[in-house]
Amino acid sequence: MPVPVERGKHTRSLLRDQAYVSIRDAIVNGTLAPGEKLRDPELEEWLGISRTPIREALARLEVAGLVHTTPGRSTVVSSIEQQAVLNAQSVAAAMHALAVRTAVPMMGDEEFEAMARANAHFADALSRGDAEAAIRSDDDFHSVAVVACENDVIAQVLEQVTPVLRRLEHLRFSSLSGRDSIAQHEQIIELCRDGDAVAAADATERNWQTLSQIVEQADDHADD
Structure with missing residues (x-):
C-alpha cells in the first residue's frame, strides 16, 4: 500500500477539534453573540492557530447550526431560531x-x-x-x-x-x-x-x- 502524501494529518485534526470546541463554547456561553461576525484574522489571533483548521471548524459549526456562512462574504453566529x-x-x-x-x-x-x-x-x-x-x-x-x-x-x-x-x-x-x-x-x-x-x-x-x-x-x- 502506498504511503498517503498528506503530512501532519493527526496534528491538523486535533487543531480543528480544539478550534471547534473553543468557538462552540464561546457561542454557547454568549461570548460570541448571535449576529456577530467571525473574522479569520481575529480567530487566528485568539486561538493561536492557522486559518485552515479554523475554517474546518467553522464548517462543522455550520452543520451544527451555530454559525451561518455566506460564500465570499462573512461567517456570523446564528440566531436562536x-x-x-x-x-x-x-x-x-x-x-x-x-x-x-x-x-x-x-x-x-x-x-x-x-x-x-x-x-x-x-x-x-x-x-x-x-x-x-x-x-x-x-x-x-x-x-x-x-x-x-x-x-x-x-x-x-x-x-x-x-x-x-x-x-x-x-x-x-x-x-x-x-x-x-x-x-x-x-x-x-x-x-x-x-x-x-x-x-x-x-x-x-x-x-x-x-x-x-x-x-x-x-x-x-x-x-x-
Whole structure:
C-alpha cells in the first residue's frame, strides 16, 4: 500500500477539534453573540492557530447550526431560531430515550453509580451557578446510557443535533429552573435500577423536552 502524501494529518485534526470546541463554547456561553461576525484574522489571533483548521471548524459549526456562512462574504453566529431548536430537541429527546431503552437491560452497578456521580456533580455546579460545569455534568449523566447501548448511530446523530441546544441549556442551567433536572435525573436512575426500560426512556424524553420552555422564554425576551 502506498504511503498517503498528506503530512501532519493527526496534528491538523486535533487543531480543528480544539478550534471547534473553543468557538462552540464561546457561542454557547454568549461570548460570541448571535449576529456577530467571525473574522479569520481575529480567530487566528485568539486561538493561536492557522486559518485552515479554523475554517474546518467553522464548517462543522455550520452543520451544527451555530454559525451561518455566506460564500465570499462573512461567517456570523446564528440566531436562536425557535423551529430549528425545537426540531433538534425532538431528535435529541428521541435519541436519548432510545439509548436508555436499549441500554437498561445491559446496565449494572457501574453505570448506575456513574449516573449518580454525574448528577451529584450537576447539582453542585448548579448550586455554584456554574452553567458550563452543569452542562458538562449533564452530558456525563446522559452519556452513560449512550455508551452502554452500544449503538454508534445514536452517538453520531446526537453529535449533529446537540450543539444547537447548548445555548438553551446554558440559559436553563444559569437559572433556578435548571434545578428541576436534578430530581428528573434521580427518577431516571431509579427506573434504570428497577429495570423498567420503557418508563426510564419516557422519563428521559420528558427531561429533554423541558428545553422547549426555555425556547419560549428566549422568544419572549426577544420580543420585549
